[in-house]
Amino acid sequence: MEVMILSFVGPAVKSQWDLSSSQESLLSTAVFGGMLIGSFFWGLVSDHHGRRKCFLGATLLTCGAGLLSAFSPNYVVGSGLGGGSVFSSWFLEFVPASHRGKRMLLLSWFWAFGTIFEALLAWMVMPRLSWGWLLAVSCLPAFALLLFYSHVPESPRYLCMKGRINDAYNILEKIALLNQSKLPPGELVPDSTIGLDEESATSEYTPLLATTEKMDLDFRSGFQSFLMLFSSKLIRTTLLLWELLFGNVFSYYGIILLTSELSSGQSRCGSNLLKSENPDSLYINVFISNLAELPGILLSATIADRIGRKLTVAFTCVLAGIFLLPLVYHQSATLTMSFLFGARMSTKAVYSVATIYGQELYPTSVRATGAGAANAAGKVGGMICPLVAVGLVTSCQITEAIILFEVLMAISAVCVMFIPVDTKGQKLCDSIDVSDSKQVVVGQ
Numbered sequence: 001m002e003v004m005i006l007s008f009v010g011p012a013v014k015s016q017w018d019l020s021s022s023q024e025s026l027l028s029t030a031v032f033g034g035m036l037i038g039s040f041f042w043g044l045v046s047d048h049h050g051r052r053k054c055f056l057g058a059t060l061l062t063c064g065a066g067l068l069s070a071f072s073p074n075y076v077v078g079s080g081l082g083g084g085s086v087f088s089s090w091f092l093e094f095v096p097a098s099h100r101g102k103r104m105l106l107l108s109w110f111w112a113f114g115t116i117f118e119a120l121l122a123w124m125v126m127p128r129l130s131w132g133w134l135l136a137v138s139c140l141p142a143f144a145l146l147l148f149y150s151h152v153p154e155s156p157r158y159l160c161m162k163g164r165i166n167d168a169y170n171i172l173e174k175i176a177l178l179n180q181s182k183l184p185p186g187e188l189v190p191d192s193t194i195g196l197d198e199e200s201a202t203s204e205y206t207p208l209l210a211t212t213e214k215m216d217l218d219f220r221s222g223f224q225s226f227l228m229l230f231s232s233k234l235i236r237t238t239l240l241l242w243e244l245l246f247g248n249v250f251s252y253y254g255i256i257l258l259t260s261e262l263s264s265g266q267s268r269c270g271s272n273l274l275k276s277e278n279p280d281s282l283y284i285n286v287f288i289s290n291l292a293e294l295p296g297i298l299l300s301a302t303i304a305d306r307i308g309r310k311l312t313v314a315f316t317c318v319l320a321g322i323f324l325l326p327l328v329y330h331q332s333a334t335l336t337m338s339f340l341f342g343a344r345m346s347t348k349a350v351y352s353v354a355t356i357y358g359q360e361l362y363p364t365s366v367r368a369t370g371a372g373a374a375n376a377a378g379k380v381g382g383m384i385c386p387l388v389a390v391g392l393v394t395s396c397q398i399t400e401a402i403i404l405f406e407v408l409m410a411i412s413a414v415c416v417m418f419i420p421v422d423t424k425g426q427k428l429c430d431s432i433d434v435s436d437s438k439q440v441v442v443g444q
Contacts, residue, residue: 043372112293250381296348320346
């Protein structure tokens with residue numbers, strides 16, 4: 001919800017404060033700058049101090065900064081939103097490998113519902129009150145998270161990786177009791193107790209968490225965790241994932257802001273504008289565009305566990321390019337909205353799978369750090385997008401903006417195919433295999 005606010009607050013603030021297009025773009029850039037910092041910071045906090053503490057800190061910051069922004073918009077809102085990737089990492093560590101892709105992608109439905117609800121909320125609040133009230137009311141769902149904080153368990157996989165075996169076992173017992181089931185026979189064995197002669201060990205102790213031949217890496221600082229992303233085993237994955245998310249986030253938010261710009265009635269461009277005599281056209285068009293999130297998530301959830309993460313991302317990148325291509329030429333308002341709907345659907349599918357794929361690629365010891373850094377790379381695209389893409393649109397260079405989106409999506413499709421591992425059906429790992437420097441071990 002908080003991210004979608006930009007679609008409505010930007011045009012309103014521009015009109016009220018008599019801002020130039022470049023100044024309006026800086027508003028979005030500042031928010032994405034905060035999200036960049038938050039993605040990296042909360043990832044480090046999560047890997048070193050636990051997922052639960054990160055939830056609490058990110059939620060409190062989002063609530064407080066959101067209310068303050070109702071009176072003075074600033075970049076701080078994004079710093080709290082940057083913790084979103086940690087929520088996904090936490091949920092990922094509870095889901096079995098066999099259906100992980102589908103279940104993780106179904107979690108994205110809540111993102112889609114949030115964007116749709118935000119459009120409806122803006123439609124009700126903005127014409128009657130002001131953008132400040134919209135910011136304030138949009139913080140209420142974040143406050144609801146605090147009510148459930150006491151019921152949020154720490155990730156057993158994270159606890160086991162940290163050597164807190166009893167705590168991890170207690171949480172697993174509670175989960176089994178809640179599901180009216182029993183834990184399988186065996187004992188939790190931390191990776192640090194498993195040596196290279198693991199295969200010769202007695203079989204009476206069956207680890208409840210998947211393990212491989214590996215050596216625990218003791219990260220004493222966030223800087224060391226970040227450097228591990230550039231180790232010989234992870235650097236290729238890290239750089240390709242960064243480019244993938246950069247291109248996708250740039251295009252995804254570019255399409256959102258493009259829809260907003262063409263619907264605001266403040267642009268001077270030609271016949272392909274989405275504006276109409278209806279004063280609610282901005283809310284209607286953004287609402288319709290937001291509905292595209294639902295089929296996008298459904299599409300990715302349907303194929304991600306069947307054809308794999310890499311092919312799913314590549315296919316939906318190409319599909320987005322196909323929908324965007326006709327917009328290079330002037331189209332009617334109906335066709336423009338239809339093609340933007342298809343492009344939004346496809347880029348959402350890419351984003352949903354790419355963020356989950358990135359979390360699966362990294363071991364538990366650096367998962368939140370790696371996912372946070374990758375999301376930060378995506379937020380760089382979000383920062384640049386308002387300055388470049390929206391700048392092109394407001395100067396009536398819509399064709400150039402569309403071509404830019406096409407190029408970035410094509411590069412993203414190529415990059416994902418060079419990532420070494422497809423995580424379809426593979427178990428998560430807790431640390432890095434030191435016996436093979438040629439690949440990232442995802443699990444057995």
